[in-house]
Amino acid sequence: MSGTYPRGSSGGELSPGTRVMVVGIRSEREINGKEGTCVEWCPETGRVHVQLEDCLKALRPRNLKVMRSLHDVNEMMDRVLQVFEGADSNGDGVLDVNEFERCLEGIGLGKEYVIAFQMAMDKDHDFEIDYAEFTHWALGTNAPGHRSRLDLYWPKKRQEPQPVDDDDADYTIPEHDEELTEKDIVKILRRPLPDDWPSHGIAIVNNARARFPYFPVEGIVWSMKRNEYIGGRVLADIRSSGAKEVHPCRTTPLRASGEAFPAIYRNISPEGELFVYELSEDGSFGGMRDRKLPPLGIIPKGDMFTVYEVLRGAEYGFCFGRIKYKGQEKPSTWVVLGLLVERGSDWSMPDSERHPRDLTFSDAERMNSLW
The missing domain is CATH 1.10.8 (Helicase, Ruva Protein; domain 3)
Incomplete structure (x- = not known):
């Protein structure tokens, strides 16, 4: 019934029989891109059992992309042929009464079922069952929504699923802006x-x-x-390889002795307006510095604004201020303040010894502290 099964990474429902592709596995990357068929959904473990070509895997829904929601017909036809050839002891391409009787015995049915089953399969009434008749019957079902007779009488040998750890159970990879050890x-x-x-x-x-x-x-x-x-x-x-490249701008907090922020600044940019930006998806300030991001708004030259935090780029020393912009409840937008300029103290002194009043930038002049 629709709604009782989870949905995969592409939004498709992962019901039994759905054809899927494995994606996004980090711990067993070799299975990414492989196709398989959903066997069952286990709500207790939050995993879908998926039959791949050579193994059964227990995978999280987010690691499955729906390919097509039909049984793999070729695989089922191979299974039908295997069953038929196993019953056709003399290899003549048909099942006579004796061969058919032994076939039914193999699935636990006695002689009393032979006539009924033979009549159901033997469409041309020649008292023999050829491969086409057997296939038509085996892939059919007794009632809508039930398993095929192939799965009912000759089920595939059940494998214990091998849980796949996609690295979030006992270890979380640091975010891309955090350095690895x-x-x-x-x-x-x-x-x-x-x-x-x-x-x-x-x-x-x-x-x-x-x-x-x-x-x-x-x-x-x-x-x-x-x-x-x-x-x-x-x-x-x-x-x-075509991987998406970003141009990072690593930053560190700019601190001074005492409480430096929040503080009021005035736009003194030689170029006029200061552009206001939202932080890009990759968290890089390089796009702001190089003016490759679309601005959210502008601060005209001479206007004042409040800075709540300053980060300084490690590569060129450009500083970025976190501010409030029109209608924002919290300071969540940024401006490029420019370079820290010398004012009233030794340029070479550590930031920790610098007085807050000395924190003026090439594009923004410090007016006063709000503390």
């Missing part, structure tokens, strides 16, 4: 690091992951080994 990589790979793993290996992984946040870590490590752990060649290799 070598311990994380071992957990993801489910095996030790390669014997020739270099001291700078973790830096290559995190650099590649920042550039290609949706490329699997296993693929990064494989590319590293293939390219002799040369970072530039690894990036070029991954780029050639």
Whole structure:
């Protein structure tokens, strides 16, 4: 009945008999892309038992994409032929009374069923059952919605499903904006690091992951080994695969002695307006810095605004301020404040020793603190 089965990644219902493709598995990547047939849904475990070509797997609905919702006809026809050839002892292509009797005995039916079953199958009344007659009967069903007679009398040998861990039971991969450790990589790979793993290996992984946040870590490590752990060649290799690349702008919080934020700033940008942005999906500030993101709005030159937090980019030193924009209840939009400029203190001093009043930027002048 519709509604009693879960839906897969493409939205299709995962009812028994539905043809599916395995997607998104991280722990057993070799089964991704394989097709199979849904056997049953187990609400207790939250998994669908799927018969693949060589094994039965217990998979989460989100790892299944519906291909077609019909039984694999070729597979069933192979099973019918196997049953028929097993009963046709002399190989003449038909089942006589004796062969048919032994066939029924094999499924636990006595001689009293022979005549009734033979009459049901023997459409040309020649007292023999050929392959076409047997196939037509075996693939039929006694009532709408019931299993075929093939599955009823010659069910496939049931396998115990092998649970597939898609890595969320005991380990969660850090978000793409968090750096991995070598311990994380071992957990993801489910095996030790390669014997020739270099001291700078973790830096290559995190650099590649920042550039290609949706490329699997296993693929990064494989590319590293293939390219002799040369970072530039690894990036070029991954780029050639067509993986989505982002241009990250790593940031760190800008802090000063005492409470630096929130504070009021005035737009002094030499270019006029300050653009207001929503953070991009990949969490990168590079698109704001390079003006590759569509702005949400503008702050005219000379206007004041409140900054609640400042992050500084590690690569070029550009600073980004989190602000409230028109109608927002919470500060959730950003502006590019520019570079931190020297004012009243030694430029080389650590941020922790810098006074809040000195936190003025090339595009935004600090007016006062709200504390």
